[in-house]
Amino acid sequence: MLSQIQPLDRVALDLGPLTIYWYGIIIGFGALLGLYIAVRESKRLGVNSETFVDLVMIAVPVAIISARIYYVTFEWSYYKDHLGEIIKIWEGGIAIHGALIGSFLTAYVFSKVKDLSFWKLADIAAPSIILGQAIGRWGNFMNQEAHGGEVSRSFLEGLFLPDWIVDQMFINGAYYHPTFLYESLWNILGFAILIGLRRVNLRRGEMFLTYVIYYSIGRFFIEGLRTDSLMLTENLRIAQVISIVLILISLAIMLYRRKMGYADKRYQD
Numbered sequence: 154m155l156s157q158i159q160p161l162d163r164v165a166l167d168l169g170p171l172t173i174y175w176y177g178i179i180i181g182f183g184a185l186l187g188l189y190i191a192v193r194e195s196k197r198l199g200v201n202s203e204t205f206v207d208l209v210m211i212a213v214p215v216a217i218i219s220a221r222i223y224y225v226t227f228e229w230s231y232y233k234d235h236l237g238e239i240i241k242i243w244e245g246g247i248a249i250h251g252a253l254i255g256s257f258l259t260a261y262v263f264s265k266v267k268d269l270s271f272w273k274l275a276d277i278a279a280p281s282i283i284l285g286q287a288i289g290r291w292g293n294f295m296n297q298e299a300h301g302g303e304v305s306r307s308f309l310e311g312l313f314l315p316d317w318i319v320d321q322m323f324i325n326g327a328y329y330h331p332t333f334l335y336e337s338l339w340n341i342l343g344f345a346i347l348i349g350l351r352r353v354n355l356r357r358g359e360m361f362l363t364y365v366i367y368y369s370i371g372r373f374f375i376e377g378l379r380t381d382s383l384m385l386t387e388n389l390r391i392a393q394v395i396s397i398v399l400i401l402i403s404l405a406i407m408l409y410r411r412k413m414g415y416a417d418k419r420y421q422d
Contacts, residue, residue, distance in 0.1 A: 158320050158323045159320075160297055160320075160321055160323075160324075161175075161295060161317070161321055162175075163175055163176065163295055163296055165178055172243075174243045174295075175292065175295040176243055176244075176292040176293075176295055176296055177243055177292075179288060179289060179291050179292040179295065180285075180288075180289045180292050182288060183284065183285035183286070183287070183288030183289045184209065184213055184285055186281075186284065186285070186288065187278075187281030187282065187284050187285040188205060188206065188209050188281065190280060190281045190284065191205045191277055191278050191281040192205050192206065194277050194280075194351075195277050198273070198277065198421065200269075200273070200274075200277065204267070204269070204274070205274075205277075205278070207263075208259070208260060208263050208274070211259055211263065212255075212256045212259040212260060212263075215255045215256065215258075215259045216252040216253075216255045216256045216259070217242065217247065217252065218255065219251045219252060219254055219255025219256075220247035220248050220249065220251040220252035220255065221239070221242050221246070221247050221251070222251060223247075223248040223250060223251020223252075223254070224246050224247055224248040224251060224383065225239055225246075227248075227383040227384075227385075227391060228246070228383065244296070248383065248392075249286060249289075250391075250392060250395050253282075256282075260274055260275060260278070270357070272357045272358035272361065273357060275358065275360075275361035276355075276357060276358065276359075276360035276361050276420055278361070279347055279360050279361045279363070279364040280344050280347040280348055280351075280364075282364065283340045283343045283344050283347065283364055283367075283368060284340070284341070284344045286336075286340045286368070287336075287337045287338075287340035287341045287343075287344060288337075290333040290334070290336050290337040290340070291333070291337065293333040294318075294321060294331075294333045294334070295321075297321060297322075297324050298333075298381060299332060299333045299336075299379065299381065300322065300324065300329040300330060300331065300332055300333065300379070300380065300381070301329055301330025301331070301332040301378035301379050301380060302329065302330055302378060302380055303327045303328065303329055304328050304329060304330055305328060306319060306323075306328050308328070309322060309328055309331070312331075314331070314334075318331065318334070329380070330378050330379075332375050332378050332379050335375050335378070336371065336372070336375050339368075339371035339375065340368065340371070343364065343367045343368060343371070346367065347360060347363070347364060347367075350363065351420065351421075353420075354419045354420050354421050355419065355420050356410070356411065356416035356417070356418070356419060356420070357416055357418040357419060357420060357422070358406070358407070358410055358415075358416055359407055359416065359420075360420055362403040362404075362406060362407050365399050365400075365403045366399075366400050366403045366404065369395075369396035369397070369399045369400045369403075370396070370400065372392060372393075372396045373392075373393050373396040373397065376390050376392040376393050376396070377390070377393065
């Protein structure tokens, strides 16, 4: 019976006073795999291998905090009466756009302090970022969040999904669009595209800007399917607005850097 479908356990390990959630493990794994890929590429391009290790040690905590601040800010109507839940990040409720803002600012300041090219670091990191996002969406899957509107079981089975995914999308008596999966697959494809673009030897900065544009296009359409979006107004989703803004800004930066001669250097220079 439908009511007997049990969701996957969100808890990976229960060590008494210490509870480790799959959500944190999955996000941590995505960050570590991304770091590994970035370090390998930085060595190939002559960047000190410790550069990205140092950057990630700072950027990841900042990204998590900024992602939570971003989410809580737009859900303040709830959290103002539940202040104790603000720190419960393991239960979900972080926004990737908040994480990207925090990471971007951290990387920019880091590059200035270390006297490095911000755009070179950003280009190297771009595939790692989108891969980390692809993996991180499975943390949403474990928490049964970031899903879309209601669908039938036959619809999900028509996507040729395994039962363990279909069953996890049964939430409070109904099945829902696995939008976490749509975005994860979109990001995996983006990762493959960015890895391929390394051979093209793009102008410096355009690997990262391509990532921003690509991710934003997918996020705009997938966000339209979700039921838990952060809202700017009753009918205006914040993530969709941010996605459009990021696409326009990225295109403008790309054109400006070319016109002013700031993008004459290439990715592999």
